[in-house]
Amino acid sequence: MAHDDSVLIASGLQVLKRHASRGETLSYDDLNRELGRPYEIGGDFSGHIGKLCDDITVAHSKATGLKLMISVVVRDGETGLPGDGFFELAASLGRLALTDEVDAKRAFVEEQERRVFMVFRPAKTSTSGFAPNR
Structure with missing residues (x-):
């Protein structure tokens, strides 16, 4: 089945x-x-869905200028980490040296996840009782 990559990338970005x-x-x-x-x-x-995730990350970074790997939120059900393609893309973008060290991969994933969540999670409203400055 043929797919329109740009539509899948846009739809996938919304899901992520x-x-x-x-x-x-x-x-x-x-x-x-x-x-x-x-x-x-x-x-x-794995190859197809992994490539889609890479394309989503590249498109998002290009459109926003942010050096986030938004596809970090997509994980392998067994390892709890993104697939090898995620780390290969990170290396090609100069964000992580290519490594087989699981601890280095986990640390990178945690750092990227923290950054992605920080950007996309809505800010909590203040419960201090003070009105915001205007």
Whole structure:
């Protein structure tokens, strides 16, 4: 089945923003399901959904100028980390040296997740009882 990549990228970005605004992660299968199952499970599912995540990150960074890897919110259900393509993209963008060290990958994921959640989670309203300055 052929897909319009630009539509999938835009739709995928909205899904990732929604999850990031709630401080949530999702699996690659969840992303595929939320997008209406554009990729069949099996075969090269990982390659296709991983490339989509990379394309979403690149498009988002290009459009906003932010050096965020928004696809950090998409995780492998078994490892709890993004797939290898995420780390390869990070290396190609100069954001992380390519490594097999799981601790380095986890630290990078935690840092990116913190930054993404900080950008997309709504600011909490003040409960101090004081009106905001105008």
